[in-house]
Amino acid sequence: SPTTCVTPSTENIDGSLLRIAIIHTRWNYEIVESLVRGAKETMISHYNVKPENIIVQSVSGSFELPFAAKSVIQSSTLFHAVICIGVLIKGSTMHFEYISEAVSQGIMRVGLDTNVPVIFGVLTCLNDDQALERAGLGNTQEKHNHGIDWGHCAVEMAHKNIN
Numbered sequence: 689s690p691t692t693c694v695t696p697s698t699e700n701i702d703g704s705l706l707r708i709a710i711i712h713t714r715w716n717y718e719i720v721e722s723l724v725r726g727a728k729e730t731m732i733s734h735y736n737v738k739p740e741n742i743i744v745q746s747v748s749g750s751f752e753l754p755f756a757a758k759s760v761i762q763s764s765t766l767f768h769a770v771i772c773i774g775v776l777i778k779g780s781t782m783h784f785e786y787i788s789e790a791v792s793q794g795i796m797r798v799g800l801d802t803n804v805p806v807i808f809g810v811l812t813c814l815n816d817d818q819a820l821e822r823a824g825l826g827n828t829q830e831k832h833n834h835g836i837d838w839g840h841c842a843v844e845m846a847h848k849n850i851n
């Protein structure tokens with residue numbers, strides 16, 4: 689579908705030397721878990737990224753993702769890319785808008801400030817069904833696990849980061 693992330697010719701990237709961090713929220717964990725799985729399995733199966741080189745950490749909610757991404761990048765371990773995964777679902781207040789804006793600006797800033805690519809893997813959905821579909825969990829034809837796209841994107845950006 690036109691909305692699917694069209695991954696450029698990245699199939700010949702050898703990911704065996706890449707180290708990737710995935711930071712995910714515990715909020716909306718059932719959906720987040722599916723997104724994390726999609727990203728991990730894509731990097732391992734398509735690019736031969738070693739499972740032991742995919743470091744997974746969790747935080748409470750999406751608002752914590754930028755801080756955690758920055759601290760993992762500034763740790764003693766070198767990461768070639770970081771994927772931040774969270775799910776924001778609109779409630780009945782403006783909370784969603786404020787967090788979504790802060791998180792997207794924050795995640796972009798960490799990447800630019802640290803020169804380590806940080807992939808924006810935060811679903812900002814108006815309801816549960818939208819989130820389920822985008823994690824490949826819905827029961828409609830539209831379902832597509834966006835974690836897969838984020839795995840492709842992380843390898844492509846990590847590869848650029850090395851070369």
Ligand SMILES: O=c1[nH]c(NC[C@H](O)[C@H](O)[C@H](O)CO)c([N+](=O)[O-])c(=O)[nH]1
Pocket residue numbers: 713715716748749750751752774775776777778779783784787
């Ligand atoms: O990741 C999420 N965090 C949410 N809130 C928590 C927020 O990300 C922080 O963890 C919290 O404000 C403490 O800083 C959400 N809602 O409030 O709806 C949500 O839908 N998703």
